[in-house]
Amino acid sequence: MCGIVGYVGTGRAAPILLDGLKKLEYRGYDSAGIAVLDGSRMQLFRRAGSVAYLEEARKLQGCIGIGHTRWATHGAPTEQNAHPHVYGRFAVVHNGIIENMQPLKEACLKRGETFSSETDSEIIAHLIEFCYDGDFIKAVRSACARLEGAYALAVLCTAEPDTIVLARRASPLVLGEGEDGLYLASDIPAIARKGIKIYALSDGEFAILRGREIAFYTEDGRKISKDPIDYDCEEEIPEKKGFAHFMRKEMSEIPLAMANTQKIIPCYPRISELREVLCHAEYIEIVACGTAYHSGICAKYAFESLARVPVAVSIASEYRYRDPIVKKGTVVIAVSQSGETADTLAAAELARARGAVVVAVTNVRFSSLARLADHVLFTCAGREIAVAATKSFNAQLMLLYSLAEELARARGGRVCGAELAELPALAAEAGRAAEGVRGWTAHFAGAKSVFFLGRGADYCAALEGSLKFKEITYLPSEGYPAGELKHGTLALVERNTPVVALLTSRRLAEKTMNAVHETYARGAKVFLITCLPEYCSREEVSFSVVIPDCGEIFSPALSVIPLQALAYYVSVARGNDPDKPRNLAKSVTVE
Ligand code: M6R
8 A cells, every 4th residue: 555755856745745745645644755866875854654754854955755654554653663674875755565475585585684674675776786786777677677566656765866767567656747846656646736747657567757857667668758647737626624523524524415316327428338338238347446346235235126227246356356257248347446556457458358337436547457447437525635535435326336237227217316326415414414313422332242233135234334333443243144143143132232223125124023023032232223114212222313204225325424423423432533544545556
């Protein structure tokens, strides 16, 4: 994971690096560091914790430098393990994982080299130093040829103090050419500004930033030219705008995110081509991770119920290693807010290589997923900063439901246009009702474990509610199918165990209430989220929140809203930072 930045130009590097790193903290915030060359003097400043701890480094002199914000893979999140790693003449920042670090390290140790960190990344600085014979790029190329795994690298050398060498394999890296100098970063927003030209490095490529010039090279050392990406740099940098946390602000933006996303499919320029592909699809496979995987599960109910197309939903990290069967006419929908999740990218690439048509559903233009897919449908949630996904989930649902509806229309299935059109407005109502969960906080803040129950689409929302809850409260929770509880998990329910029951389908309500009663009979305290107010007065129910009725299939788009709010308020009550939960990062760019 991790985010990397770099700069060489006429300005002072340190403030540019720090500002860039702040924008990359969504990729990790365990530790951070920068290296700035002042002439040939390497100045290194690293700290455990977030980029905020680097402020002192802002005053460093020098117009060339590299920086890093880390999500720890190998080695604890300490200052010693923070990047840049310096060995000999070289300083290196790395995003990715080096899989053959052990044999490489043993060879270095045999040569008598010593290591100052526990990271896999430090080996890269050692290898480059070993390969260096006066040719900087050749040394980086030779070192990279020995690496297995994923990397985006930026390297400084005291012997060439006007140069940064970059390399990329399976981790993103973009470059910028501005009036005042050359930039590099793990993603575009970290360097985008007016007048800057942005270039994307492809897998296996290298680049040299020297003085005012960028040169691109293929893996085998051939010089190539590249066109800049067409990028809208007017994008607004999100602020909290009076909210205590980004997560709370982003929840307030759910109706807008859904309304904007609703317009996407009708405006998609290649809609007839996409419709054709979908119409002939015998089978749809959705691949995704985390919250995006849950939106896939919710969408399966809609695709199957409305369009009668069989849909499988796979966790991307499982799909990529299970040797999947990709029959002719398979459409794979890869869902990812960031478009950079390593497992989702690998699953989409594999599906494509085996003949599937890949449709990306992502929130980030120019993301790696958007670049590799055959069709790209953008969710219009706007930038999401909080690690816990909220508005992006609702926007994904809006888009996937609209796609299911599109397919239903084309295949003569069940069309629910009016219900779908109303969803953003109903989400606003659900947002107001969701404030009711604030009063539930005390019952959850000290709980040993929490259960989220539902049937059908309610079960899908329960899964997402549970993920959100554990992610930011650090309390164990399970999202469970109501009917499955008695097959084992009921053993965990004890006196006052909080059970959150979702009840949005009249058809299934009594069935779900049976399971609710089974938990109540064993002492559980039951919290109900429903669009059926008559169930609020049932003896089993201690507390309830009533949300609008939008029909069974689409209900997760509304019922998840009080669940997000519950996770948020319990997280805050426990003294956590819901925007930056421990051990996590917004974008998971390693497998
Ligand atoms: O960017 P992606 O949608 O691919 O991210 C997938 C997951 O890492 C993400 O949804 C994660 O589960 C969220 N932090 C959950 O709130």
